[in-house]
Amino acid sequence: MLRMSTLFLRTLRDDPADAEVPSHRLLVRAGYIRRIAAGIYSWLPLGVITLRNIENIVRDEMDKAGFQEVHFPALLPRDAYEQTGRWTDYGPDLFRLQDRKGADYLLGPTHEEMFTLMVKGEYSSYKDLPLSLYQIQTKYRDEARPRSGIIRGREFVMKDSYSFDVTDEGLVESYMRHRAAYISTFDRLRMKYNIVSAVSGAMGGSASEEFLAPCETGEDTYVLCEKCGYAANVEAVTTVIAASDPSGIAALDVFDSPNTPTIDTLVELLNAKFGGGYDGSMTLKNVMLMADEKPIAVLVPGDREVDLKRLQANLAGVSEIRVFEDADFAKFKGLVKGYIGPQDAKKSGVTVYADPRIAPGTSWVTGANAKDKHARNVVNGRDFTVDHYVEAAQIRQGDACPKCSTPVIIDRAIEIGHIFQLGRKYAEALNLTVLDQNGKSQIVTMGSYGIGVSRAVAAIAEQSYDEIGLCWPVEVAPAKVHVVATGKEDVVFETAEKIAADLEARGISVMLDDRRGTSPGVKFKDAELIGIPVILVVGKALEQGNVEVRARKSGEKSEVAVAAAVDAIAALLPTLS
């Protein structure tokens, strides 16, 4: 039982000056966490209990799914990370340090290497697989910009799992088992979330999905179709545009277009010159970029920007993209800045990438590769060729859903889980093999799965707070019932004690406000701020032999007889989410 009279807790009346997002503000005010340094927080008793509750739900669901818990140190030698190249690849985000002998160590940002080596050390037969291991552990990443309190910290608690299979089919199965376990976990945490397709990015591998908890303060943007349920990270959205039949489109027509440096001015001129009907979406923007110092042109409709993030995510094997600078234009004489069209790309040695919106057979207005000249009726496949199609154009609210064509919405969310099929990258680098039925050595294929446990504390808070404080789901809250004794009569405190003890005896955890001499207002405000789902007030109503039961979230109140209080609460709890 938590007793407010002795609990190590001080709630704050004012919002802390350095907290802006609701979860941060309230977790600090209600005495769950305190800041130590940017992105580094200490946990006070209420915070620790809440974090543990979440941790235990995660652990329970992992165990139910048949995954086995192990534990690694956070402090790791450089070795394994050297072998996979991540000692350098991870860059400045990696916390590095040296021991007294000058040997290099790191604080683990994620543990693929260690898990791979652990399995390698114990197993060597296909008979041992499939296998899934997990740990709940503190991770360290020297984020360029920690933010939003506990949402993006430099130290955070994460549950990470890894699956090991011999075959690709086995990996898919392990992946699906994790997916199912994640669904039960987040459901139990009473979180609202969407499972969205993601691009696997630098980690390599194929299939990848993110569990995103929608909320205003989220830092991830994703696309959602409310009709068919399609959901994807913006980077992973696919564009479906059918090829069209170009026969009947008039021949390419070059025309004078002085003083048209922007799409808007070009459209204006087109409408003046050719009798109207043109808009930005009919023009073709030809963006010049350097991809690992090789020139590429990226074609997008004139009314959209190139989304560099999407482009980068979808350009396999390219590590650095930058826009053309004047020096680059100087090197490619065929490219007339402001009047570039894809028609002569081959001559200039430029590889042409096009967003799928530039479908084969479509006709465009674009630059004519000569100063002050544009061309219309420029047809993809007839007047220019696309080397590769790549998702590059920015995505907008109202774009057609790739599954059902309904206009999509764009929303923000916090990433609370990520599952993906890693493949053989780490097993290969660290030589994790098993012998198959034929005695032949096979490289193991892996999956990697993460849940941000400390981040979930914030994400849940973000999804369930109101003007007066936090409102935890029953299983997450630091206690299920907050028993508040108000008044100065001993009988009030004795009754509160008795009910609290009875509740605990029924397995219902209690926080008891047994502070003497604290005014009722203070106790109510604290209870509301702390956010325990049921508040039971022992006070005025006691004269009629009653206590007051309040549901924190809905605000519903009722009076029940003292003797019936425990039963009433036992009945109420399962109805609360």
Add this chain to the structure above:
RNA sequence: CGGGGCGUAGCGUAGUGGCUAGCGCGCCUGCUUUGGGAGCAGGAGAUCGGGAGUUCGAAUCUCCCCGCCCCGACCA
């Protein structure tokens, strides 16, 4: 890393060259009060982020450094 803002007691803040750095919350003592952040009286608590400089005099001006927050870049 670029842009913006900020740093004064545990928390929130006032003070833009001049007396002993002010106020609210919280904390301690006493009395009163007890259903919505109580009242009165008394009290403790501050290297004014750090260093250097300008000045008769610096929380206040200058320079350097450190830290924090927000936007962006970045982020298995």
